[in-house]
Amino acid sequence: MSxxxxxxxxxxxxxxxxxxxxxxxxxxxxxYPNGTEAIxxxxxxxxxxxxxxxxxxxxxxxTTLVRLLIREEVASTGRIFVDGxxxxxxTRRRLPRLRRKFGIVFQDYKLxxxxxxxxxxxxxLQVTKPGQRHLKEKVEETLWIVGLEDKLDTFPDELSGGExxxxxxxxxxxxxxxxxxxxxxxxxxxxxxxWGIVQLLLQINHRGTTVLMATHNREIVDLCRRRxxxxxxxxxxxxxxxxxxxxxxxxxx
Amino acid sequence: xxxxxxxVRFALVAAGQNFTRNLAxxxxxxxxxxxxxxxVGGTLLLTHTVDAILAQQETQADEIHIYLQxxxxxxxxxxxxxxxxxxxxxxxxxxxxxxxxxxAAQQRGLSLQPAINTLGTNPLPASIDLHVxxxxxxxxxNTEAGTLPxxxxxxxxxxxxxxxxxxRLQSVITVTVWVGSVLSVVLAVISLVIIMNTIRTAVYIxxxxxxxMKLVGAGDWFVRWPFILEGVFGGVLAAAIxxxxxAVAYRFxxxxxxxxxFLGVSFxxxxxxxxxxxxLAFGAVLGGFGSFLGVRxxxxx
Numbered sequence: 001m002s003x004x005x006x007x008x009x010x011x012x013x014x015x016x017x018x019x020x021x022x023x024x025x026x027x028x029x030x031x032y033p034n035g036t037e038a039i040x041x042x043x044x045x046x047x048x049x050x051x052x053x054x055x056x057x058x059x060x061x062x063t064t065l066v067r068l069l070i071r072e073e074v075a076s077t078g079r080i081f082v083d084g085x086x087x088x089x090x091t092r093r094r095l096p097r098l099r100r101k102f103g104i105v106f107q108d109y110k111l112x113x114x115x116x117x118x119x120x121x122x123x124x125l126q127v128t129k130p131g132q133r134h135l136k137e138k139v140e141e142t143l144w145i146v147g148l149e150d151k152l153d154t155f156p157d158e159l160s161g162g163e164x165x166x167x168x169x170x171x172x173x174x175x176x177x178x179x180x181x182x183x184x185x186x187x188x189x190x191x192x193x194x195w196g197i198v199q200l201l202l203q204i205n206h207r208g209t210t211v212l213m214a215t216h217n218r219e220i221v222d223l224c225r226r227r228x229x230x231x232x233x234x235x236x237x238x239x240x241x242x243x244x245x246x247x248x249x250x251x252x253x
Numbered sequence: 254x255x256x257x258x259x260x261v262r263f264a265l266v267a268a269g270q271n272f273t274r275n276l277a278x279x280x281x282x283x284x285x286x287x288x289x290x291x292x293v294g295g296t297l298l299l300t301h302t303v304d305a306i307l308a309q310q311e312t313q314a315d316e317i318h319i320y321l322q323x324x325x326x327x328x329x330x331x332x333x334x335x336x337x338x339x340x341x342x343x344x345x346x347x348x349x350x351x352x353x354x355x356x357a358a359q360q361r362g363l364s365l366q367p368a369i370n371t372l373g374t375n376p377l378p379a380s381i382d383l384h385v386x387x388x389x390x391x392x393x394x395n396t397e398a399g400t401l402p403x404x405x406x407x408x409x410x411x412x413x414x415x416x417x418x419x420x421r422l423q424s425v426i427t428v429t430v431w432v433g434s435v436l437s438v439v440l441a442v443i444s445l446v447i448i449m450n451t452i453r454t455a456v457y458i459x460x461x462x463x464x465x466m467k468l469v470g471a472g473d474w475f476v477r478w479p480f481i482l483e484g485v486f487g488g489v490l491a492a493a494i495x496x497x498x499x500a501v502a503y504r505f506x507x508x509x510x511x512x513x514x515f516l517g518v519s520f521x522x523x524x525x526x527x528x529x530x531x532x533l534a535f536g537a538v539l540g541g542f543g544s545f546l547g548v549r550x551x552x553x554x
Contacts, residue, residue, distance in 0.1 A: 070468070092473070100470035110465055114274050127471040131259030175469070 020084065021045035022179060022210050023069065028078030030064055030234075038064035040234040042078070046212065048178075051205040053221045054214040055245055056231035062214035065231065066183045069212075070102055071095055083178060100128050103172030103180045103209075107187035109164045111156040117143065117167050118152040124171045142174040143167075146200060162193035169200060173209075180204055182213040186220065194220060218245035260475065267479035268486060275458055279483075282451040283491045286536065289444035290495025293437060294532050298503050300433030301524055307426045315385050318349070318413045319398045320378040322405045330381065333403055337383055342390035347382045351375045378405045388423065445539060453547040456480060463551045473552055480544045488540020489533055496529040 025044040031037050038061045046052055054062050067073040068080060071087050080087045083101055090098060111120050121139045125132050132138070143149050146166040156164050165185055172180065182201060186194035198213075198220050205211040215221065221228060221244060228243030229236055238247060272279045321330065330348060338346045349357065354377040355365050369375055385391055395414035398404055404411045456463070466476045507520055 096470045096472045096475075098470075099468060102470075104468050110461060110468075112462055112465065123465070124469040126259075126263050127466050127469050127475065130257075130263055130475075171469070 019047055021081070022048045022050075022083055023212070024081045025068075026079045026081075028068065028075045028080055030061075030068060030073060031076045037234050039068065039075075042234075042236050044229065044236065044239070046210060048210055049205070049208060050227055051202065051211045051224075052213070052227045052229055053224070053243075054212060054229045054231060055216060055221055057216060060231045061234040062216075062231055063183055064234075066104075066181050066212070066214055069181060070099055070104065096128075100175065101178050103169075103175070103177035105165065105168045105172050105180075105182045105185050107184035109156070109161075109168045111164055111167055111171075113156050116153050116155055117148060117159070117170075120156065120167055121170045121174050124174050128175050138174060139170075142170045145173065145203075146170045160193070161189050162196060165189065165193075165197055166200065169197070169204075173204060178210060180209050180211045182211070182215075184215055185213065186215065186217050191219065195223075198224065221245040260478075264475075264478035264482055268482035271455075271459065271479055271483045272486060275455060278451075278455045278458060279487060282455060283487050283494070285447055285451055286444065286488060286491030286540070287494035287498075289440060289447065290492045290532050290536060291498050292495075293440045293444065293535070294495050294499035294528055295502065296433055296436045296440060297528050297531075298499055298525070300429060300437075301521065301528075302503075302507070303429045303433075304426065305519075305521065307429065315344075315388060315391075317383050317385065317391050317394055317398075318380040319383065319394075319401070320380050320405045320411060320413075321403055323351070323378070325379075325403055329403060330379075333381060333401070337381065342385055342387070342394065343383050344386050345384035349380045349382055351377055351379045354379065441535075445543065449543045449546055451543075453550070455483075456544070456547040456551060460551055463548070467552070476552060477545065477548050480548045481541045484540035484542075484544025484547075485537045486540070488536035488538070488543075490536075491540070492532040492536025495536075496532045499532075500525055500529065 023044070023046040025042045028039060028042045029037065030039040042065070054065060056062050064073060068075055069082065069087075071090060075088050078088070082098060085098070087098055112123065115123060118136075118139050121142055122135055125135055125138060140149060140152065143152060146169050148163060148166050148170065151159065151163065151167075156167065159167065165188075169182075169185075180201065185201070186197050189197065194217060201211050201213060202224070225242045225244070228238065228240050228245070230238035230243075230247075334346050334348060337343050352375070355369075355375060358365055358377065365375075365377065383394060385394065391414055395412045399406070399411040401411075463476055503525060504520065
């Protein structure tokens, strides 16, 4: 039985006023070479143990925000801090160390089709921590957490979309990251499977990991009642501690 | 130390897996590279062989016969032989008597007996035969021979020097060496371009893998090494294929050339070994460098 099944999701602790944020954006903007302003003057602070939804329509800037965090993109102006380190001025040499603080999942899973489930998960540990002791046990334990302990030798093509996303989550989780980034993780999944994935992310958050999930899945955001950062045309237009997908009383069709 | 060994092991295993998992693309790359290696190796050997043939011709052409008057005393001839043997331009001196000249002519297929019978005497002159150190000395010795009192000037030729042959031979050698060198360089450049593109295709297929490695926090060199090792392995394999084909062809062509065309060029095992080693090193460097450039684009993407 998986942990997700035995431990119900809980709302994260509110941060102490004097607590240092694990992620912070200070006046960050990102303009692409073609002139598109993806992010405009964003100020944010995310604390250890937070569970944040980053919501907004397609093209609003959610993915750029995630890519800026892991330095896949470089901010045009402003400063970004992760775990106390400024990433905007970080050299290429130091990027791997920054990225090891994150566990990242995407809408398209990004699994290696010719590796088994266990090999896909082990791959992350082999890359980040070569020579890791008890590799097999760690992989099995992580797959147990995501409820795939019986799929070790299965190939990704033989799994459902939800199961593939669970493998991607296990791979992102296996090296015990401080921050978990999920960019539209339920984008390709049906509502029931999506809810299962979100429960798993809530479970991960319950274990102390900061979770940042970019989504435009209104139902999930409304059900969870967690912190919501709404982005519109690259600007943060709303930041609520326990919000819904839309502002209270905001109409939609 | 444990981490380093694990990284090396990971790179080696990943390189092997990369190669076998994308066998079709890998083999396409290896055979393309092998073909180039075959051309490079073939050009090197062809140049070397032509060079050897020409060098042999040059060796045969380094001789000049100074025709002597009849009735010279052996002492006079010996004096001149001694004089020439002290000449720094001369490598060897020999004397050919009139009778020996007839035998040599007969060996070349010329029958002089009717002429001897008609004339009642041997018409061929005796000669002092000089082997020169450099072909450039032949002209000088020919001019000097014309002024010697021992020379038979009645025939109009003091020596058998034929000034047109040597420069032509030298120009053929020069052209051959140049063409071979230029062809090798052109082939090397073409091969680098083809190999880079082949490896880029192979790397493109594995871009997701590279992306994942980067995202989970792998360093640039950790990402690069499996691809570089794969490139080195592919390059060595290609070079081995090319070198084997060249070696087999070299033996075959040489035996045919010697039996059919009587070229008399011997099998140069040392050159062949050096060429194989050179090709293997060239393949390794080219494969590794091509992979480095191929991965670089995706790492910096």
